Amino acid sequence: MEKTSKIYVAGHRGMVGSAIVRKLQEEGFSNIITRTSSELNLTDQLAVKTFFEEEKPEYVFLAAAKVGGILANNIYRGQFLYENLMIQNNVIHQSYAQGVKKLMFLGSSCIYPKLAPQPLKEEYLLTDTLEQTNEPYAIAKISGIKMCEAYRDQYGCNFISAMPTNLYGYNDNYHPKNSHVLPALLRKFHEAKVNNDPTVEVWGTGSPLREFMFVDDLAEACFYLMQNYDEKQFVNVGTGVDLSIKELAETIKEVVGFEGELVWDSSKPDGTPRKLMDVSLLNNSGWKHKIDLKQGIELTYEDFLKNYSVLAER
Numbered sequence: 001m002e003k004t005s006k007i008y009v010a011g012h013r014g015m016v017g018s019a020i021v022r023k024l025q026e027e028g029f030s031n032i033i034t035r036t037s038s039e040l041n042l043t044d045q046l047a048v049k050t051f052f053e054e055e056k057p058e059y060v061f062l063a064a065a066k067v068g069g070i071l072a073n074n075i076y077r078g079q080f081l082y083e084n085l086m087i088q089n090n091v092i093h094q095s096y097a098q099g100v101k102k103l104m105f106l107g108s109s110c111i112y113p114k115l116a117p118q119p120l121k122e123e124y125l126l127t128d129t130l131e132q133t134n135e136p137y138a139i140a141k142i143s144g145i146k147m148c149e150a151y152r153d154q155y156g157c158n159f160i161s162a163m164p165t166n167l168y169g170y171n172d173n174y175h176p177k178n179s180h181v182l183p184a185l186l187r188k189f190h191e192a193k194v195n196n197d198p199t200v201e202v203w204g205t206g207s208p209l210r211e212f213m214f215v216d217d218l219a220e221a222c223f224y225l226m227q228n229y230d231e232k233q234f235v236n237v238g239t240g241v242d243l244s245i246k247e248l249a250e251t252i253k254e255v256v257g258f259e260g261e262l263v264w265d266s267s268k269p270d271g272t273p274r275k276l277m278d279v280s281l282l283n284n285s286g287w288k289h290k291i292d293l294k295q296g297i298e299l300t301y302e303d304f305l306k307n308y309s310v311l312a313e314r
Helices: 015-026 045-055 070-075 077-097 132-155 181-194 215-228 245-256 280-284 293-311
Strands: 007-010 059-062 102-106 159-164 166-168 199-203 212-214 235-237 261-265
Touching: 007 015, 015 166, 015 215, 045 077, 059 077, 059 215, 070 077, 070 132, 077 102, 077 132, 077 159, 102 132, 102 215, 132 159, 159 215, 166 181, 166 215, 166 293, 181 199, 181 245, 181 293, 199 245, 212 215, 212 293, 215 235, 235 280, 245 261, 245 293
Parallel strands: 007 059, 059 102, 102 159, 159 235, 166 212, 199 261
Antiparallel strands: none
16 A cells, blocks of 8 residues: 555444544555445445445455444344445445455454354364354354455455454443443443442353453554455454453453442353454564553543543433
């Protein structure tokens, strides 16, 4: 990518897309195209075709997706499958049709089998059954990987895929029911602190192990891969370090400054027992994460406090 290259970031208002835009701007790229979902409905085949014909982007970061936590993934199963398939089918196909030089498709660590060996290596894809609660989302993301591979095989497209671990950071979703575990806990602890509540209830047993990556680190990795990686094999993007949900909750409690007790609701689902990414492919290609979890949570909480009055109304 040159500084003058025309770059389309799909999903620029989401946590990942906005981090990629920030990174590109920091690096001096100014020819960045974005569209809000009201300006361009990525599930609409004709609208996406028209957009690509008119704008002719040279590079595409496909970070647009319908996303949510365990609850949202399980409730909106049809919507998650349909919308994600439509978004990626339209954007990937039109990138081919309009001669995009390079595309990066962003997936998720949920593509791996529920009980795959740990840490998760890229070659474990499609070796066993998926976690039931987010199977529709995972199937859509696997289809995106395979579409990039197939378009590379058939048409010679330089389409690459990156699979991030659990992300958090600036511009996260703090919705009480539809958010992921880290932002949900951050909001819970903050509200409990403000209200002087004696306890905070947390879903599950606290035993599952999870890996978390600050979203600006992901944006750095995406930028690095877009500049330096041209292979068919998708790449895991993470820290290669995990911790229990209990340890996560205690870290957030400490950062927020909540003085009360944690109560675990073991009637609620835990999800996959462990999801740690093997990031040796990424590390060996020359990139490693920089921001550790506590520092990342501190940065996220500062951002949350700045935006909290708006978030509280959602």
